[in-house]
Amino acid sequence: MKQITSAQNPFIKSLVQLQEKAKARRLSGTFLIEGQREIQLARKGGYEIETILFLPDMLTETEVKNLAGRQIEIIEISREVYQKLAYRDTTEGVIAIAKSKSLELADLQLGDNPLLLVAEAPEKPGNLGALLRTADAANLDAVIIANPKSDMYNPNIVRSSVGCLFTNNIATGTTEEVIAYLKSKNITIYCATLQDSTSYHTQDYTTPTALVVGTEATGLTQEWRDAATKNIIIPMQGEIDSMNVSVAAAILIFEAKRQRGF
Template identity: 35%
Template sequence: MTRRQITGFSNPTIKAVRALREKKHRKREGRFLAEGLRLLTDARECGRLPELLLMAEAREAHPLLDALEVAVAAAGGDVIEMPEELLAKVTGKDNPQAVAGVFAEWDTRLEALDRNRAPLWLVAQAMRDPGNLGTMLRTADAVGAGGVILLDDCADPFSVEAVRASMGAVFTVPLAQARWDDFLGWLRAGEGQLVAASLREAVPYRGAPYAAPCFVMVGNESRGLPEEYEMACDLRVTMPMKGRADSLNAAVAAAVLAYEVLAALGD
């Protein structure tokens, strides 16, 4: 197994990897960056291997790291060692993990989803915060959701922040990106109940008539869902709001609803 060594910040590979922290470069290259042995091991176990594996020279030996290196090399990927400071600059973290990887993005079209693979799905519309988006992917993993569908202008699920907040779920949870009209067309071409938290003609979220496959949708952090989207839902539910505010964090609202649907539709 050959490992390349890189020592300087001006190396073209380093520059290209570092650029992946910006969305425009990710889109152009169709590549993204993920870091940490746990995340990369989750990816490997789901059959996702980095094309490029970056390791700090001064790392502790670990059998999972060995397994990762072997798998990447066997798949024809590159393995590069570099000083820890350089890895920190690439990933933009003060305390970098000892390992990072560059992955090819995959197909995130709606058509790649099988709606019958699970009774519960999560849908986010114009969710702008990558931390919220990653958290929602993590929740989707926990509730065994079929996948997460991102509508309209969401944060990039392949951003470093979203990947990190997902705790690996970006690799394990099927993901689709679509515009609202396309999503609605896809949804109505088959079975599926669209549900959202709403104040308009809504029923209490506990004991509501959820039905599989159930698509739980939450909206933008500031504006919520457009009225048109809410009115297109098959079921609108309300959650108790006993304080001064009239809303929850979007990722929190998705999780509370998702666990309710999970309980209703049977574990």
């Protein structure tokens, strides 16, 4: 089995670039996944694992081979190398190199009556990760990110989604592209916004539906508000007029699920 003990190894330096640079991920078509559960979910989600690096004092070779699931390259690394690559404080001793997937709107496979979440320009990886976790919990048909601020394989997003990046059907596009896509599929657009809105619980989400949320700071752009079939709002009884975007999305999503009998 191949072993790498130096953090100055050229291959390890290239993996550091994958962690730190969106351009490196884009050019190579690969990214890093840290953690056993995340690797398992990536495999379940159809991601191809190319290589697994592991720390032998935390995992056995047999455990790593079981995690790999098929004959792939497995590399034993030193703690120095692992600490150079590991992104999380809590460590599991294993990192995988995986191939990226296409996230084009045209590649989305939707059923006859889809329920989708659309998030416009989410700024914080933690919020995006929470949105993906909620989407996974509700078993949504797809999550679409309009005007993404970073590539979806950013390690912050991989980490904060706790593997739900791999369990959701995800696509990205510009706001204009996403609106055109939804309209071409005859999907009703419900935009969560403060302006000219109706209480969310008065609407019918039992037909093909997209629930659209914006950033906490500025909300949705005018383009979305103009494109909406209906603008909706979550009534609030306190002093503030907004809440965390992932919390708001969860309220809307599970109302739609309730109406659909789930």
